[in-house]
Amino acid sequence: MKRPATCHPEREHLARGLCRSCYRSAYRRSDLAASREREREANKRFRAAHPEYAKEYQRQKFAANPSMHKDYRASRIDIARAQGRAKSARRRERGRQKSYRLENIEKWRLYGRLYQAARRAVMSRGPGVSRDEWQGIVEQFGGACAYCLEPASTIDHVEALARGGLHEPSNVVPACKSCNSRKRDSSLLRWMLRGGGPNARVDGE
Secondary structure, three states, X not given: OOOEOOOOOOOEOOEOOEOHHHHHHHHHHHHHHHHHHXXXXXXXXXXXXXXXXXXXXHHHXXXXXXHHHHHHHXXXXXXXXXXXXXXXXXXXXXXXXXXXXXXXXXXXXXXXXXXHHHHHHHHOOOOOOOHHHXXXXXXXXXXXXXXXXXXXXXXXXXXXXXXXXXXXXXXXXEEOHHHHHHHOOOOHHHHHHOOOOOOOOOOOO
16 A cells, blocks of 8 residues: 555555645646646657658558548648638739739839939948958858847848948848848837847847
8 A cells, every 4th residue: 555645644645745636736737737848848859850750650640540630630620721711812912913013014123223222322321341341240140140040141230221320330230031021120129129139149249
């Protein structure tokens, strides 16, 4: 017989000195949640380290239970339909935009030339950034985006040109396309307050 519980000596001990009912009411929910989270993280790490094994396991799993995939899709049919409708809407919108560009190609090119001319005029306000200066800035950040630390592929003005920022070495940092697009012409502080740039390190430290 197991040792008695400290909470109810007439009952058997389950864990942490408590009987089954007391343990469940005190710990079971939090323990299960933490255990499941640890298990999910461990499984994720294992699948990343052994992708071929994970794929083979899934194939065997579905082969043993062919209706599993069908049951899963049936349980998520409303979500799948909503995602399909959203995807179709995005495809139609891209098609309309492409059709508009093709039908108004000269107007579209004119907009592009005007935008580039305006940007060149704004960039001419600063002393400019030479190729060697830019290479030094990229090396200072280790080739990473100044905001999210992913590989950088674009140049971003910390103080946007549209807000009076200058095209000079002290105002440019390397950035990935995603961060550059999300930041747009916002100030760095305003963008960070909106949740952008959690790893911002504009001073290169």
